[in-house]
Amino acid sequence: MKKNYGSKLVTWIDDRFDLTPVRNLLLHKKVPEHRHSVWYYMGGVTLFLFMVQLLTGILLLLYYRPGEDSAYESVRFIVTEVKFGWLIRNVHSWSANLLVLFAFIHMFSVFFSKAYEKPRELTWVTGFITLVFTLAFGFSGYLLPWNELAFFATKVGTDIVGVLPVIGEPLRTFLRGGEDVTGATLSRFFGIHVAILPAIFTVFLGLHLLFIQRQGMHEPESFKKLPEEKKKYIPFFPDFALKDLMLWVIVFNILIFLSLYFPWELGNKADALASAPQGIKPEWYFMFMFQTLKLLPAHVIFIEGELLGVLFFGAAGLIWMLVPFIKVKHKPNWKVQPLVLIGILAVAFIVILTILGYIL
Amino acid sequence: MKLDRRKFLNTLLSLSGIGGVLAVFYPILSFLNPPKSAEPEVNSIKAGLNNEFQANSSKIIKFGRTPVILIKTEDNQYKALSAGCTHLDCIVQYKKDTKQILCACHNGIYDLNGRNVSGPPPRPLEQYDVKVINEEIVITKLG
Numbered sequence: 001m002k003k004n005y006g007s008k009l010v011t012w013i014d015d016r017f018d019l020t021p022v023r024n025l026l027l028h029k030k031v032p033e034h035r036h037s038v039w040y041y042m043g044g045v046t047l048f049l050f051m052v053q054l055l056t057g058i059l060l061l062l063y064y065r066p067g068e069d070s071a072y073e074s075v076r077f078i079v080t081e082v083k084f085g086w087l088i089r090n091v092h093s094w095s096a097n098l099l100v101l102f103a104f105i106h107m108f109s110v111f112f113s114k115a116y117e118k119p120r121e122l123t124w125v126t127g128f129i130t131l132v133f134t135l136a137f138g139f140s141g142y143l144l145p146w147n148e149l150a151f152f153a154t155k156v157g158t159d160i161v162g163v164l165p166v167i168g169e170p171l172r173t174f175l176r177g178g179e180d181v182t183g184a185t186l187s188r189f190f191g192i193h194v195a196i197l198p199a200i201f202t203v204f205l206g207l208h209l210l211f212i213q214r215q216g217m218h219e220p221e222s223f224k225k226l227p228e229e230k231k232k233y234i235p236f237f238p239d240f241a242l243k244d245l246m247l248w249v250i251v252f253n254i255l256i257f258l259s260l261y262f263p264w265e266l267g268n269k270a271d272a273l274a275s276a277p278q279g280i281k282p283e284w285y286f287m288f289m290f291q292t293l294k295l296l297p298a299h300v301i302f303i304e305g306e307l308l309g310v311l312f313f314g315a316a317g318l319i320w321m322l323v324p325f326i327k328v329k330h331k332p333n334w335k336v337q338p339l340v341l342i343g344i345l346a347v348a349f350i351v352i353l354t355i356l357g358y359i360l
Numbered sequence: 361m362k363l364d365r366r367k368f369l370n371t372l373l374s375l376s377g378i379g380g381v382l383a384v385f386y387p388i389l390s391f392l393n394p395p396k397s398a399e400p401e402v403n404s405i406k407a408g409l410n411n412e413f414q415a416n417s418s419k420i421i422k423f424g425r426t427p428v429i430l431i432k433t434e435d436n437q438y439k440a441l442s443a444g445c446t447h448l449d450c451i452v453q454y455k456k457d458t459k460q461i462l463c464a465c466h467n468g469i470y471d472l473n474g475r476n477v478s479g480p481p482p483r484p485l486e487q488y489d490v491k492v493i494n495e496e497i498v499i500t501k502l503g
Contacts, residue, residue, distance in 0.1 A: 059391055081395045084387035 029216060029236035034223045039109035040240075041247050043212075046106050048248040049099035050205070052255065053137075056092040057194070064144070066190040068183035071146035072269040079266060090259035096138060098255065100285045103131050111323070111343050115218035121324035123215070126208040128321040133201045138283055140193040146186060151270030152280045154189075155181045160293065163306045182272065281357070288350045289313055291357035320346075404500040407440075410492045418454035421499070427451055428488055428499060429461065433472065440488035440499045441474040447481045461485070 013019060031040060063082055065074040078085035107127065110116060116124035143154045158181065162172040177184030223231065234240055268277075282290050289309075296305035319326070328338050336344070402424030413419075418431040420443050427443040431454050441461065443451050450465035460477070461470040469478045474485035489500040 055388075059388065062392065063394075083390035083393065083395065085391060087387055088391055 025213060026237040027235075029213075030233040031217050031236055031240045032219050032223050033232040033234055034220065036113060036220055039106075039113065040217060041244060042102055042106035042109055044244045045247060045251050046099060046102040047205075047209075048251060049095050049102060049255075052091065052095040052252075053099060054198075056088050056095065059088050060092060061194060066144070066187055068146070068186060071144060071186055072266075075145040076266060086263065087259060090263050091255060093264040094255055094258045094262075096141065097284070098251070098258075100134060100138060100283075103134055104285070107131060108343065108347060110218075112340065113218065113220050115220075116324040118324070119215060120211070120218060123208060123211040124324050125321055126204050126211065130201065130204045130208055132317070133197055133204065135285065137193065137197050137201070138285065140189040140197065142283055143186060143189045144193065145266060146270045147267040148270050148274075148277055149267055149280060151181060151272075152276045153282050154185065156280065156290075157282060157286070158185075160306065160310060163304060163310055165307070180272070284354065287357035288353035291353045291360070295353075295356075316346075402501075404498055407497040407499050410495045410497055413497065416456055416459075420451060423488070423499065423501075429454065430490070430497070430499065431461075431472065433459070438490035438492070438497065439472050439474075440490045441470070442486040442488070445481055446476065446483040446485065447479075452485070 010019070031037070060078065063074055063078045063085070065071065075089070079089055080086075082088075110124065110127070139154075139157060143150045158172055158175045161175060162168045164171065173179065175185070175188070176182075177188040281287065292313075293306055293309045296309050298305050300308050323339070326339075331337060405421065405423055407419075407421050407430055413430075413432050415432050415436050416434045418429055421428050421430055429441050429443040429452060431439040431441075433439065441452075445452050445463035445465065445468050447463065447466055447468050450463050452461050452463045452468075452470065454460075455462050459472065461472070461474070462468070463470075463479070463481065467479045468476065468481040470481065470485055471477050474487055476482070476484050487502055489502050491498050491500070
């Protein structure tokens with residue numbers, strides 16, 4: 001009975017919109033099976049966590065009230081009064097952190113398997129832009145509970161922008177909605193977090209996913225060299241999709257576990273006139289940049305240390321985004337190819353400075 | 361009825377699947393339902409001094425969470441009525457010229473005892489008791 005109705009509905013839509021492309025995708029798309037296949041799932045997990053963010057974010061929006069006098073109180077209301085409010089907020093915070101983590105894992109796995117090479121250059125670029133916006137989500141969302149830690153972290157974070165020549169000062173004023181971090185900054189970050197970023201993010205994420213569906217899964221060099229009969233594939237639907245789903249269920253359980261046993265503190269309400277408390281730190285994924293700026297001397301030759309740091313990260317990010325377009329000659333004598341070496345150095349740099357940030 | 365292994369496992373899996381879905385949606389649905397405010401029930405409030413309140417005027421006062429309109433008539437009598445119109449809950453106002461209570465949203469009119477005289481309001485406004493104690497106006501819930 002049910003099946004009958006279902007297929008009737010599909011036929012009804014098919015008659016009008018011709019579902020051949022969708023059917024072809026579902027029936028013919030296949031995923032290579034090899035010893036690096038596990039990395040294919042990282043993007044999917046990131047996507048799943050983004051959907052969790054979307055859902056919990058919309059829920060939080062029902063009770064959250066931006067504003068100097070209401071933001072902190074409304075978050076406290078959510079975690080103490082609203083049924084399961086503590087759960088929704090904890091899931092939102094934990095999912096945000098896992099999302100950034102998996103986005104980084106996804107990015108580096110793509111980098112080291114050279115999946116960004118022709119014809120997937122734009123998939124890489126849109127992915128990188130999506131990551132940058134993910135970080136902007138993190139930065140703007142961090143302030144919203146309007147607690148001490150977030151207040152001062154935002155002060156520091158927006159102040160760093162001010163060291164840029166010419167555009168620094170206006171950009172800082174724009175971000176803060178004035179000279180200082182005040183209720184105006186909170187309103188601004190709220191708008192950025194719940195309206196502007198979601199709109200832009202959706203476009204780039206949509207393109208990213210579209211490109212992937214259009215081109216199919218990347219096959220690593222070692223797999224491509226195999227004779228045809230040795231190449232193993234699994235169908236995307238239902239095999240890969242179900243494996244994907246199973247991993248999502250596992251990640252979801254981890255997410256709930258973390259939210260139950262490691263809840264996020266709300267801390268004290270931000271007070272612009274109080275002195276900054278000990279242990280002001282950004283979210284862990286900004287730690288390596290924060291720590292680099294801290295370690296740089298005040299002046300390097302004649303350039304301010306902070307300015308040098310900001311310019312360095314800006315340039316590094318830009319080059320990273322354009323990696324698919326950079327031609328590096330294959331060095332037959334090198335054990336590790338130059339680009340791979342750069343990747344390894346980048347990972348090492350991020351990991352070491354992050355650790356330093358927490359122990360220094 | 362023959363119960364084979366596949367059927368048994370499918371049933372078991374579907375049941376736990378439904379359980380999992382419920383475990384996700386129950387918190388979400390509960391979250392959507394706003395908690396009751398912890399504000400204590402108010403039975404009486406003070407509404408200012410008698411000699412500061414002019415005759416033939418009115419003001420809107422918060423009585424707990426419901427707005428109440430307090431009116432001093434021309435002959436220095438007090439009237440206190442719930443200020444939410446019984447039609448669609450707009451806040452009513454006192455008209456000095458006609459000595460009536462008007463809801464401007466849909467032209468609902470009440471008399472000074474809160475009776476719905478004309479327009480769409482279906483019920484009269486709720487009355488409150490007003491007393492002047494030591495020159496202070498005190499509004500109390502009736503009954």
